Amino acid sequence: MPVAQFLRLRERIPPLYGLLSVNAAILGYTHWTIAPVSLTLIFPSVLIAACLMRMFAWLRVPNAADFDPELALRRMQRTTVIAVFMALAFVAWALWLDQYGGPYEHGHVAIFVAVTVLGCTFCLTFLPTAATLVCVTVLSTFLCYSMIKGPFVQVAIAINIALVAIVILKILRDTYDSFIALENTQHALANERRQAQALSEENARLAETDALTGLPNRRYFFARLEALLANAGSEDVFCVGLIDLDRFKPVNDTYGHAQGDRLLHVLGERILAAIPDDAVMARLGGDEFGIIVQGPLEEAEAVTQALCAEIRRPARIADIVVSVGCSAGLADYPASGRNAHDLFDRADFALYHAKNEKRGQCVRFSSKLEQMIRTEQALDAALQTADLTRELSVVFQPIVATETRTPIGVECLARWHSASLGSVNPELLIATAERLGRAREVTLALFGRALDALAQLPQPMTVCFNLSGQDISDAETIAALIALIERSGISASRLVFEITETSLISKFDSASEALEGLREIGARIALDDFGTGYSSLSALHQLPLDMVKIDRSFAPRLDETRGRRLIAAIRNLARSLSLDCVIEGIETEDQLLSARIAGFTLAQGYYMAMPMPLPELLERYAGIPNSSFNAA
Template structure:
């Protein structure tokens, strides 16, 4: 498997859906508005055109009415003026006659424009000759009147020819004006009919376009609604899911637990909550980075899904903690079996490319309704059980016990006090000598720790070191202690060396070696005077990292000791793989030297192995002279224990060059 983590679930797709939804809605509304504007324009245009056309037609019809009257009046006035001029001979009648002739011609011309072209053309053809003859006769009559020949003018006006021409012209003019009137009336009717038709067409188009617009709008809004529902569903899913692992998150877990507890209560059944915490995850994260840490968490989620029933609820509670809710309708063994499978599967090695990772899991179990009846209380009690599992040595399963609440409260109080104590300098260095078994000369001192608690007094490491490791305070505690110890070491005899233990969690700290060198540099102490002790637990957690740290320590000039040798896992393999400068024989072998022959054989074997590897040995827990003598006989070179001195302050250790007997250093622990 290559280290190519899939990208975490992001909210961007949901945001894109919402944006696309808004775009669809905007397009639908814009299309609807555009269509509405087009409909309005069509209706307005049709109304405007109809109004203008009808108004113009009405104006022409009114003009035709007016022209009919004007032509008739002008014709009558012209005939009257001609008769009066012929009878009276008065000049103003002649002038009146001359004025009426062009007015009548102009009115006829206007009527011709309003009449159909065929009627106007026919009128001109029919009246052209008569109009010319009448015009000549009018001119002759006018000349006669002007010359005083009234009888001649009267005779001309009364002649059959003049009367015939006048009658012809009058009849043709009447037809023309009536034709223009009829034409304009027909135009008005046609326009009204056309307006009705166009209105109906526009209304029909409007209805059709409106239907299209409505369908487009409803479809667009329907798609928008669907997209919004999809986005809402996605948001709800994201809100209920852990983005990294895809499991339920804490909020979804509480909702699901309440529902499951309600159902179990109705059916009289039970549930079990399993609080799962990963062992050794923080060192992996610190060592390999968050990318590998994320891969580990996703692999954990995958393994949980595979080793549990589909009906079992799985959630990531936060960090490296997971929660499993198991239905115990088939019996209380379901939870225990599930927890054991989880511990087994999560203990299998993980491989990411060239990176091998070994973690584990501890599980705490609380049951509903036996231990608690609310989701919060059930989770709290499962966490209490998990704390007990962690204390039991990790990789274990523990059930909730009411006594755990008191222990957890005490642990929390002590954790807060420890955090404050480190900052306040309440953690003080104590030293225990490591001596040459043959000369009893002090060769080095081991750095130990005591806590001067302001209320509880002087506390030994058994009260707080494991707590510091569990809570991540071991690093700050060690550096605070080492800072003081390096200053003391600068005042100790120059040939003394300082041994101190590095916790397994600190192995993963990339800054471990630089931080140690900085402490030594600040105190003016050479690195060769510092001896770093590693337990086999630190080695087995991450062998590759331990090898790197050992090499870095030795390159920096420090020495490395394998602590508690013989009690761990594959001690011989570690000696073969890693170069140690010293081996500490565990106190369990020293304590039984006189009572168990096997212990003496084991110590002799360890000493022989050390000699072959050119490595010094130190026997821990030497309390009697008999033990010291036996160790010397077996070839062990150095010893440490109450026989040579109890842990003490720097002021008590500094003057001590040699431990002559068991009572030389009776310091109070």
């Protein structure tokens, strides 16, 4: 506050001294022939010189010290004292000159006192104490002088000037109070902005930090990679690597996931201590880490080997000592790829080769690995020429009620038997279709089979159908799905469309709009693979969801007390949002029992049934009356 007040005064006080100097020079000039030289030249010259010295002192360029609140406060206090002394000096000189001359000269003195004091008062708006003291000093002196000397007209003039000054002081006080209130508001807003900025920076840091290890997370890793690619010059070289822990699963299986988490925490601390300043290492999920090293492959390999050595050192976790190994794959820019997708995929190929052929080693992406990518091209060629009507089929895995083990619905799963390649992994089917631009065609072909099957299933049963990220971001695909439903005559309420969490990351708005369109016709929406690391509570609130499906990786943790608590907490979260909840990956009777105890009414997994063709599904549940198929 004192600094702001001081800076405002810097704008007002030089004009104040200029006003005093000009008015004093004019008053001395009008009395030049009738008053002594000491009063018309010498005394005003001294006053004007003092004014000019003070004016130039205020006009100098401010330095850092001028922004010190204590120094600013002391300077304003000194200004108040100087103002009083200057006021006394000028009023004394003016009244001394008033002893000479006629009515015009006496009137000039009165005008000099009035105009000068009011002008100075305005200039001292942001130093109200000084303004008040100057007014009181000058006007009380002038009023007393007028009352003693007379005549009555001069007394009346003095009184009028004093009344005007009182009103002006009141206005200036209100102005100063408004200034103080404004400064306080601005100061409060500035503090709030600083706090908001600090909170935003902290949230951004937390959003890009893995809570378990303290390392950067997947989001930060890819943001940093994209930034490097955007700023990369023709001569720049850097490497992207993936590190995957070996023998980590036995640690979890033997000692429990809690000990596995503690091990990851220890490894995170080691990595943070060992990572060079120009490198980035992030936890991408589970026991997989990503690394970016600015330099050629040789340097990246040396850094990766050093970090792997830190990872391999035995770690004491509570009362046990455990050790894990690691394998790594590296790809360099620009030789291995010029975009994030290519670099990451080729580092992943190198890692895959390391884990299968050279476990525990660091493998560089090379021409040999390039050949493996040719397999991807073979998939592209096969799907481009595929007869989808003949080659695509669907199988169904039941979703059962945990109490009765009666199916309430099925999940529709894609199968591709290529004429040239044979059976192909469904994930490769979807990825290849998206890469070739046939995603909509594949989705609609599979959905048509799902509708045909739904028409043959008992009336209450539902069919869950998976939509990819590309599906839900394509308005034409959504419109075609709705058209197929309407033409089929089947109630949309028997359909559940499953979306994965990863499909929501960059396409939230389009996904929300597409899902609303499906819900408007009566279909339900399920969020699949919930809990795998991409989950967003805001997404659960904002997206039009009816169901969540807990990822199969949680099912093995039903055998642990801590795991059951975690899964029960997820179930309670879903229940609080009025969402149905299915736990996937149930493979044992104990897991099914634990799921039921945890509050799950719906489950899916190999223990209840493997995926099967429609005829086998119909035959399996042929003896169950329709009333037993209660929809969730």
